[in-house]
Amino acid sequence: MLEEKEALAQKLHEEIAKLKTELEGERKVLEDRLKQEEERNKVLQEKENELRLLAEEKASLEEKQEAERLQLQQQLQDIESRQEELRQQVEDKNCAIQVKEAEYQLAEEERQRLQEALAQERLTREEEKFKIKEELMHTKAQEQRVLRETLDALEGEKQKLMADLASSAMVSSEAKKEVVESVSHVLEDEFQCAICNELFINAVLLNCSHTFCKYCIDRWKKNKNECPNCRLPIKSESKSLVVDNFIEKIVPTLSEEMKKKRMQMVAERNGNSDLFFICMYKELILSLKPY
Numbered sequence: 458m459l460e461e462k463e464a465l466a467q468k469l470h471e472e473i474a475k476l477k478t479e480l481e482g483e484r485k486v487l488e489d490r491l492k493q494e495e496e497r498n499k500v501l502q503e504k505e506n507e508l509r510l511l512a513e514e515k516a517s518l519e520e521k522q523e524a525e526r527l528q529l530q531q532q533l534q535d536i537e538s539r540q541e542e543l544r545q546q547v548e549d550k551n552c553a554i555q556v557k558e559a560e561y562q563l564a565e566e567e568r569q570r571l572q573e574a575l576a577q578e579r580l581t582r583e584e585e586k587f588k589i590k591e592e593l594m595h596t597k598a599q600e601q602r603v604l605r606e607t608l609d610a611l612e613g614e615k616q617k618l619m620a621d622l623a624s625s626a627m628v629s630s631e632a633k634k635e636v637v638e639s640v641s642h643v644l645e646d647e648f649q650c651a652i653c654n655e656l657f658i659n660a661v662l663l664n665c666s667h668t669f670c671k672y673c674i675d676r677w678k679k680n681k682n683e684c685p686n687c688r689l690p691i692k693s694e695s696k697s698l699v700v701d702n703f704i705e706k707i708v709p710t711l712s713e714e715m716k717k718k719r720m721q722m723v724a725e726r727n728g729n730s731d732l733f734f735i736c737m738y739k740e741l742i743l744s745l746k747p748y
């Protein structure tokens with residue numbers, strides 16, 4: 458019995474030892490597992506830290522991004538408003554250009570109208586000029602005809618007087634007087650200015666065929682621009698050299714009294730600057746023998 462108990466105890470002892478060994482093994486396995494778990498926890502902790510850092514970084518980046526986005530939005534708004542401003546300016550400029558174009562168009566039309574009017578005016582002027590020229594030529598021809606007739610009459614008178622002179626041995630002073638009067642009569646009729654009632658001084662022929670002294674018609678024109686004789690408007694005037702030359706030739710045949718009077722008038726009208734000419738003229742007249 459004891460032996461049995463001892464054997465059982467031995468067996469139990471062995472089994473306990475065996476269990477102890479097994480437990481020891483399991484404990485070791487568990488310890489290893491715990492260690493592994495701790496290491497894994499540590500890694501996880503690190504990962505969590507990393508994640509937290511990343512989250513923080515992300516938040517800061519997002520913040521920065523938001524700020525940039527806002528800034529860009531502001532810039533975009535600025536650009537848009539600037540664009541709108543420029544668009545408005547372009548529109549204004551276009552309007553101004555249209556106005557200027559319209560103005561230019563009007564000015565161009567006005568210019569063309571004026572040019573046409575000018576051309577018309579020029580044409581009318583040319584026609585008028587031509588008409589006046591023709592009138593002048595006509596009056597000159599008329600005047601020359603009158604002069605020729607007067608000259609012929611004077612020549613006839615002279616021939617007649619020469620014949621009388623030849624027929625009579627002596628010429629009476631009465632006859633001389635008659636001749637002078639006869640010449641004076643012709644001169645008064647044909648070569649007298651209707652304004653001053655004297656022989657023409659610097660004769661001027663008007664477009665209406667009437668002749669006056671330059672001095673007289675110049676003064677007359679200050680009041681009226683029409684012929685004192687026929688009242689036609691004065692459109693043109695020209696020096697009448699034929700009349701001037703003729704009177705110059707006739708003057709020496711006048712009476713001393715008439716010559717003196719005429720010289721005085723010429724001097725008055727010409728003014729002091731012509732005194733020399735007047736003196737020469739006087740000398741010339743005195744040197745010529747009276748008729």
Ligand SMILES: [Zn+2]
Pocket residue numbers: 650651652653654655657658669670673
């Ligand atoms: Zn006169």
Ligand SMILES: [Zn+2]
Pocket residue numbers: 663665666667684685686687688689
């Ligand atoms: Zn007239």
